Amino acid sequence: MAKAVATKKAPVKSAPGKGAAPKPTTSKSAPKSAPSASTRSAKQATNNGSMLEEFFAGELKDIYWAEKHLVKTLPKMQKAATSPALQQAFADHLETTKTHVSRLEEVFALMGKKPQAKKCDAMAGITEEGSGIIDETEKGTATRDVGLVLAGQKVEHYEISTYGGLAQLARTLGKNDVAELLEATLGEEKEADSLLTQIAENNINYQASEEKED
Ligand SMILES: [Fe+2]
Secondary structure, X not given: OOOOOOOOOOOOXXXXXXXXXXXXXXXXXXXXXXXXXXXXXXXXXXXXXXXXXXXXXXXXXXXXXXXXXXXXXXXXXHHHOOOHHHHHHHHHHHHHHHHHHHHHHHHHHHOOOOOOOOOOHHHHHHHHHHHHHHHHOOOOOHHHHHHHHHHHHHHHHHHHHHHHHHHHHHHHOOXXXXXXXXXXXHHHHHHHHHHHHHHHHHHHHHHXXXXXXX
């Protein structure tokens, strides 16, 4: 039999399937604008129910737990902080974090799933380390603030890597609407991280360097 060359019906979309599997990597070449919609939606159809999609859904449960856990943790960090700028940063990030929780709920809905949380051991560990810092430092000191900034930045960096990776995977799975939500959160995590750097560099680090032990 001669090979059919399907010229009539096939539109621009190239043959899906067999080819190279999409790479679930988090390279720095993250595309800002939505890439070729037609190619992506063709892939979306083939990726539904894939192992990668299952894995992706599992990771969403993990970060969902992490964000909800942060909603409980940030007020403690705010209370422990001394610098008004740092207190404000934690208070503001609490509100942003609540948005992150609801964005993830939207993501679950877009994927036709109920929001479900699965304990994120990494976030549990980072926040436990944060409470350790509070216990080990003196109330009202810039040294404690330094520790809180450090803990806060560990949280942000964990979230940045998670959202960066998940947004890339969402693109790979052809779920551009999901990717956009995750990228919005990613941007806000990066802002929170930069703000903490600024606060530390503007005063806290220097003040802490002047503090003497009793
Ligand atoms: Fe967040």
